[in-house]
Amino acid sequence: MNTFSTTPKAQGTISSLWKLEKIILDTLDFKEVVQKIVDSVLTELGYLNLGYCIIVLTLIDEEKQVLKRISISKTEQAQKALEASPVPFEKIEIPLTELNNLLIRVLNSKVPWVTSNLSNVLCPPLDPKEVEPVQMALGIKSTSVYPVSSRGKIIGALIFSLSKNNEEVSEEERDLLSGFTDVVGLAVQNARLYSSLNETSEKLKEANERLKEVDKLKDEFVSLASHELRTPMTVIKSYLWLMLDKNNISALSEKQKKYIDRAYTSTQRLINLVNDMLNVSRIESGRFTLNMKQIDLGELINTVYTEMLPKAQEQKINLEFARPLQPMPKVNADPDRVEEVLINLIGNSLKFTPENGVIRISTEPDAKEQREIVSVTDNGKGIAAEDMSKLFQKFSMVGTNYLVKQNAQGTGLGLYLSKAMIELMGGKIRVESEGLGKGSKFSFTLKTS
DSSP: OOOOOSSOOSHHHHHHHHHHHHHHTSOOOHHHHHHHHHHHHHHHHOGGGGTEEEEEEEEEETTTTEEEEEEEOOOHHHHHHHHHOSSOGGGOEEETTOTTSHHHHHHHHOSOEEESOTHHHHTTTSOHHHHHHHHHHHTOOEEEEEEEEETTEEEEEEEEEESSOGGGSOHHHHHHHHHHHHHHHHHHHHHHHHHHHHHHHHHHHHHHHHHHHHHHHHHHHHHHHHHHHHHHHHHHHHHHHHHHSTTTGGGSOHHHHHHHHHHHHHHHHHHHHHHHHHHHHHHHTTOOOOOOEEEOHHHHHHHHHHHHHHHHHHTTOEEEEEOOSSOOOOEEEOHHHHHHHHHHHHHHHHHHOOTTOEEEEEEEEETTTTEEEEEEEEOSSOOOGGGGGGTTSTTOOTTTTSOOOTTOOOOSOHHHHHHHHHHHTTOOEEEEOOSTTSOEEEEEEEEBO
């Protein structure tokens, strides 16, 4: 056994190490790094002329608890050794428990070893009888094994097979090889980290692409299913409406009327859900269309107010429209979508406002932004601070833990769609509430013409 100093002594050795360090640390690709490690000493320093025939890098596989061959120098002797080996290079694995193998002894002792018998390095897995004629044919007289460490931990070993005896190896050569192994440990560690990051990035990219595909398929399924559901549900609703018509309802018992009325209401709710899902699918796929035009906002609000008033009266809630004294400017918007947003906001307030409560629709100009602000204010249940951020999310059912009127369930898409529609028309929507029991105020803006 020979031990060597890890501190370079000669100025030439220091220069050579700097040169090798620059070469093997110049790239972070693992495959390139491990090949440069076994080639650089031969090609850059000309050690092939000094009798260095084959250089091999081995690394520990922690999971399998074996020492694996990773790379071999591209020399004529190395090629011959590969051809003569009965075991493929990449398949050569030595259990870390195989203490008779010189490589494993080097890993455990953490100091270099030298042998004149190549079988000490190759057996097992090879048989000594198979190794001897190969060593003779290649003209290998000595083999040095140096441990490779990173951050104080042994991670593998470098094998140097020479066509000269150990006594012919100069102190400077030994000095350089010892110093070189320190650089090798750093290069391997950096390359592994970089390759691991790259592999993780690629996996994340692939996962993201798969998610996009799944999301696209989901949107297509929702759109198709919604289209297919809407037609039969409309037909069912029509037949139920005919049964509830004043000319037919007299033939029904009170219990039948009750059941059919419930079926009619549930069918309408399902149709609303299907329509909302279709709109969500169109918005998210960029297929949602707007019919933008100049509209009289006051007239539109009055239409919605008139339509929603009977429902408010039925629930014993005061619905008010604070008409401005001055004529309102026209706004640039899609009237159908603005009407839908208003109905959503008023309907939302109706769910959470108690009897004798007040819901107020109002408008005010924002001259600075050249916009008109429309607000729906109620003195209902209000909104907790922690729920404010959830309001405009898909399928958000904020308020279900509070007092909700019977049969006042929604799709959980109304506010999400309202926000999306207003933003597509170039406006903004927001909500204000001082907390539970203090009511709420939903406002949206539209550009004036």
